[in-house]
Amino acid sequence: MTTTTPETREKIRDYIARHCFTRDLPERYVNLLVEHADVRAYQEGATLFTEGMPADRFHLIVSGRVAILMNVPGRGDQVVDTVEDCETAGWSWLVPPYRWFFDARAVTDVLAVTVDAKALRELCHDDPEFGYLLLQHVTQVMLERMQAARIRLADVYGTGPT
Amino acid sequence: MTLLTSPPTTTARRTSPFDLREFRVARRRQDTRDTVTLALEPVDGAPLAFEAGQFTMLYAFGVGEVPISISGDPTRPGPLWHTIRDVGGVTHTLAHVRRGDVLGVRGPYGRGWDVSAGKGGDVVLVAGGIGLAPLRPALLQLLSERADYGRVVLLYGTRTPEDVLYVEELERWRGRFDLEVDVTVDYGPPQWHGKVGLVTSLIPRAGFDPAHTLALVCGPEAMMRYVASALLDRGVDPQRVRLSMERAMDCGVGLCGHCQLRELFVCVDGPVFGYDRLERLLWLREV
Numbered sequence: 001m002t003t004t005t006p007e008t009r010e011k012i013r014d015y016i017a018r019h020c021f022t023r024d025l026p027e028r029y030v031n032l033l034v035e036h037a038d039v040r041a042y043q044e045g046a047t048l049f050t051e052g053m054p055a056d057r058f059h060l061i062v063s064g065r066v067a068i069l070m071n072v073p074g075r076g077d078q079v080v081d082t083v084e085d086c087e088t089a090g091w092s093w094l095v096p097p098y099r100w101f102f103d104a105r106a107v108t109d110v111l112a113v114t115v116d117a118k119a120l121r122e123l124c125h126d127d128p129e130f131g132y133l134l135l136q137h138v139t140q141v142m143l144e145r146m147q148a149a150r151i152r153l154a155d156v157y158g159t160g161p162t
Numbered sequence: 163m164t165l166l167t168s169p170p171t172t173t174a175r176r177t178s179p180f181d182l183r184e185f186r187v188a189r190r191r192q193d194t195r196d197t198v199t200l201a202l203e204p205v206d207g208a209p210l211a212f213e214a215g216q217f218t219m220l221y222a223f224g225v226g227e228v229p230i231s232i233s234g235d236p237t238r239p240g241p242l243w244h245t246i247r248d249v250g251g252v253t254h255t256l257a258h259v260r261r262g263d264v265l266g267v268r269g270p271y272g273r274g275w276d277v278s279a280g281k282g283g284d285v286v287l288v289a290g291g292i293g294l295a296p297l298r299p300a301l302l303q304l305l306s307e308r309a310d311y312g313r314v315v316l317l318y319g320t321r322t323p324e325d326v327l328y329v330e331e332l333e334r335w336r337g338r339f340d341l342e343v344d345v346t347v348d349y350g351p352p353q354w355h356g357k358v359g360l361v362t363s364l365i366p367r368a369g370f371d372p373a374h375t376l377a378l379v380c381g382p383e384a385m386m387r388y389v390a391s392a393l394l395d396r397g398v399d400p401q402r403v404r405l406s407m408e409r410a411m412d413c414g415v416g417l418c419g420h421c422q423l424r425e426l427f428v429c430v431d432g433p434v435f436g437y438d439r440l441e442r443l444l445w446l447r448e449v
Contacts, residue, residue, distance in 0.1 A: 069352065079350035082358045086367075107355050148360040152348045156382040157291035157321040 004038060012037050015113045019060045020086035021137055029130050036119040040112050048089060048104035048112070055092035055100045057114040061085055064110030069103040081145070082107065091142060093117035179415045182221060182266040183210070187259050188241055194325050196248045197292060198257045199233065201241035202265060209239040210267070214299035215274030215378075215406060215434045219414045220244060221266030222259075226252040229411045229421075229429070231296035232270060237306040242267065245295035245327065271414045272433050275300045275404060280376030284312040286368060286398075288389050290361055290381020291320050294327045296406050296433075297380050301335075308340055315342040315368050319361025319385070322347050323354050342369050361385065365392040372397035378434075380406040387444050390437050403437035405444075 004012070013034045016022045022030065039062075042048060048059060048066060059066075066089050068081040080102065083089045089112070092100045098117070124131030185202035192198050204210065210218075214236045221227040228250075234243030248257035259265065277285070277300050285304055287297045297316075304314050316335065320326055326345065336343040344364045346357035357364070361381075377393050379386050386405050393403050409421035409428040421428035424443055426435070 065355075065357070067350070067352075067358070077352040079352060079354055079358045082346075082350075082356075084357075144363075148363060151360055151362075151384070151388060154384065155321070155348075156384045157319075157325065157348070 008039065009034055012039055012113055015039065015062050016060065019062070019113070021060055021088050021141070025133065025137075029133065032123055032127075032130065033115055033120075036116040036123075037113050040114055042106040042110040042112065044106055044108050046106045046110075048106065048110070049100045051100050051103050053100050055090065055098045056117050058093050058117050058120055059089040059104075060113040060115070061087050061089055062111040062113060064112075065107040066110055067105050067107045069105055071103065077103070081149075088141060091138065093120070094138060179271075180268065180413075182268055184264050185242060185267045187261050187263045187265065190259060190261060193245065193327050196257070197245060197327065198248075199243060199245045200256070200259065201243055202267065203241050205264065210242050210270065211239075212236055212242075212270035212299075213274035214277055214303050215296060216270040216272050217296075217414075217433060218242070218244070218267050218269035218271065219411070220246075220252075220256060221268070222252055222255040223264075223266060225255045227266070227268075227412070228252045228256070229271075229414055230256075231406070231433075233295040233298045235302040235306075236299045237303055245292065245298075247292045268414060271429055273431065275378050275406075275434050277303045277376075277378075278307075278310075280304075281307075281310045282312070283374035283376060284315070284370040286315040286317065286370045286375055286377045286393075288361060288365070288377065288379045288381070288393070289316070289318045290385040290389070291325070292327065293379075293381030293385075293406070294318055294320075297378060298328065300378055305338075305341070312374065313342065313370050314340065315370050316344070317361055317364040317368055318343070318345045319364070319381075320345075320347055322349050323351070323356070344368065360388070362388050362392040365389070365396055373399075375402060377403045378406075379403065383408070383444070390441070390444075394437075400438040400441065401436050404434050405437055405440055406433045407435060407440070408433070 016030050016033050061083055063085045065082055065084045067079045069077045070080050071077050089104050184205040186205055187200055188203040189201035212232050217229045217231045219227050220230045230244045233245040246253055246256045248254050289297045335341050346359050350358040375398050377398050379389050390403050407428045411421045411429050412418035414429045416427045416430040
């Protein structure tokens with residue numbers, strides 16, 4: 001459980017209750033998340049997480065823009081996606097080996113609610129209804145991201161109209 | 163190239179849709195690595211009136227003729243503007259013309275966006291790649307009649323930051339308080355501070371009221387399918403979603419059949435169609 005002041009907990013509760021990813025969760029589940037959450041501010045250019053490092057937090061972006069990056073030797077960092085307010089950053093906390101697959105860096109100043117991933121996994125295990133609901137939400141977002149990535153792979157702009 | 167400066171002789175009076183007018187290249191601007199914009203002045207002095215969304219058949223003398231959407235302002239007489247991507251033999255020639263060269267122009271042809279159908283409501287324009295060029299006249303018309311419309315939103319996706327068209331104009335548009343502009347690219351270098359992702363990802367959070375929106379979409383056909391789906395998911399009426407189609411054409415007037423899309427001819431029935439009319443055809447293979 002994260003130690004926070006009552007005021008901060010209320011602020012976190014408000015952020016979670018209004019966030020696109022969590023706003024339709026029953027209040028009892030919002031409360032569960034609040035118990036294991038904190039709020040973090042990242043300045044422009046700051047790193048949220050790094051490839052290969054333990055994926056120990058789940059990030060709900062409250063404001064700002066985050067670049068998901070892959071380092072390509074000889075080409076430097078390539079931005080493969082961006083996420084913004086009311087979106088989530090990173091899924092590696094959900095499945096073994098719980099290590100980040102990409103880097104995430106704040107493109108602008110970013111405010112995020114982050115949830116302890118280990119505690120979240122335990123909550124999913126202990127309360128399958130909560131776990132199923134959370135996974136449904138995660139799957140929806142992952143599906144949209146995967147479909148978008150596949151369409152981008154097709155490079156549709158390469159044969160556009162003239 | 164000398165063949166461009168020696169066009170065939172044409173008659174002064176034109177009544178046939180095949181009549182060709184001569185236009186001189188007044189300006190050539192390199193927009194991106196493979197895309198240029200040409201300003202063409204009529205040799206006979208009479209400007210070409212057109213509706214937003216229409217196209218002309220542009221003729222590089224001795225090389226060939228291709229349909230190219232008009233990218234200029236339909237509300238202001240002046241040069242004929244075309245934005246051309248260098249993707250084939252004729253477009254390669256057109257993309258490398260020089261100031262003073264003469265091109266042949268037939269048209270304008272086709273049904274345009276009918277922008278005024280959006281009066282009183284919101285209008286969202288969704289462009290992919292060079293699809294921004296046929297939407298530019300619609301946006302310029304909207305801006306010239308700005309008070310007649312609600313919110314106006316331009317969503318634009320392209321491959322990389324280097325492929326973004328009309329950069330200076332986009333920056334001006336973005337600076338307006340009465341226009342929402344959002345741009346995303348498929349791939350971004352680390353210095354790119356904009357969005358990376360598919361253009362469809364811009365639709366859920368764009369500021370328009372789906373129940374009172376006219377949506378104008380232009381880009382690669384695959385992209386338009388997904389954009390149309392995202393607009394419908396948001397609640398836009400299929401009859402209020404309009405797509406500009408692209409097909410090879412020889413005549414531009416419904417005779418050659420090259421642009422046929424089942425029972426439709428893109429050149430005369432389109433190029434702009436309502437999604438309610440196209441939906442069935444867009445999901446058919448090999449049409």
